[in-house]
Amino acid sequence: MRVLIVDDDDLMRAGLRAVLSSDDTISVVGEAADGAEAVVLVGEMRPDVVLMDVRMPHLDGIAATRELSEVAPAVRVLILTTFEDDDYVFGALSAGASGFLLKRTRPERLIEAIHTIAAGDSLLSPSVTRTVIDQMAAAAPPDPAAVRRLRGLTARERDVLVLVARGLSNGEIAAELFVEESTIKTHMKRILAKMDLRDRVQAVIVAYETGLIRPGGGGPAREPARPHEAGGQ
Structure with missing residues (x-):
């Protein structure tokens, strides 16, 4: 290395x-x-x-x-x-x-x-x-393009992104969602690919910028991020 x-x-x-x-x-x-x-x-x-x-x-x-x-x-x-x-x-x-x-x-x-x-x-x-x-997050206005890409995530992928933004590791997220850690890694790869992000840091930033999770650790704002997707992916 x-x-x-x-x-x-x-x-x-x-x-x-x-x-x-x-x-x-x-x-x-x-x-x-x-x-x-x-x-x-x-x-x-x-x-x-x-x-x-x-x-x-x-x-x-x-x-x-x-x-x-x-x-x-x-x-x-x-x-x-x-x-x-x-x-x-x-x-x-x-x-x-x-x-x-x-x-x-x-x-x-x-x-x-x-x-x-x-x-x-x-x-x-x-x-x-x-x-x-x-x-x-407080300094940056929401990126409309990022918000659109966020709507392309499945409900489980959004759940994973919220937990990533709250600072949990892959192992901790797996325990929270009762799945294998390898499953979380797969979700993260898909999240990064769908949102055209380089890595986990950018994913966390986007989660805050788009309102998926609020500054200070507040709950996710999933509905405002996808107002017309009831029953979607």
């Missing part, structure tokens, strides 16, 4: 490299001190995962993530931030990041997160998920 570390703090980069060296399946293929350097190195090193700081000179983590999502969409970006209320993170998720963690995260949690991201899943730090999604 090839990882690129991007941070303008020399000590932080050294610390991250030391942490990742404890996992034999992870290889740190390079380091960058700003977003512009990161974009260049991604083209040269072809990493699987980029650990991306947010506040950096020349090109910040948001702009770098947005550029990478266009020129190297297969690369997964994991944002590492210092503060739970870092407004920059909201933009980074919209720009295509697959998730984020706080820099104070335990080393073993960081390694687990890299494996999760590399496997094609997405990850949001539990302590900041609600704040990020609530503020993002």
Whole structure:
């Protein structure tokens, strides 16, 4: 698993490299001190995962993530931030990041997160998920195209999306709906395909933006999202 570390703090980069060296399946293929350097190195090193700081000179983590999502969409970006209320993170998720963690995260949690991201899943730090999604949803008007795609989901797929937006893992959703975890994974693949979404993070954002679930964890607004579909899929 090839990882690129991007941070303008020399000590932080050294610390991250030391942490990742404890996992034999992870290889740190390079380091960058700003977003512009990161974009260049991604083209040269072809990493699987980029650990991306947010506040950096020349090109910040948001702009770098947005550029990478266009020129190297297969690369997964994991944002590492210092503060739970870092407004920059909201933009980074919209720009295509697959998730984020706080820099104070335990080393073993960081390694687990890299494996999760590399496997094609997405990850949001539990302590900041609600704040990020609530503020993002409050700031963004509903996307009519997303609302139309939402109406193409089956009732069970909407149920799964609601639980994903509430922060449940696939295993927890399976227990909630009394099905196998593999079934939930299948539902998620179909949800992403039907709504033309890249990953779980984008699915959560769309769930809030379309009103399927309300900021603050309120109940789903399924009926307003599909007012003429009684007896539909």
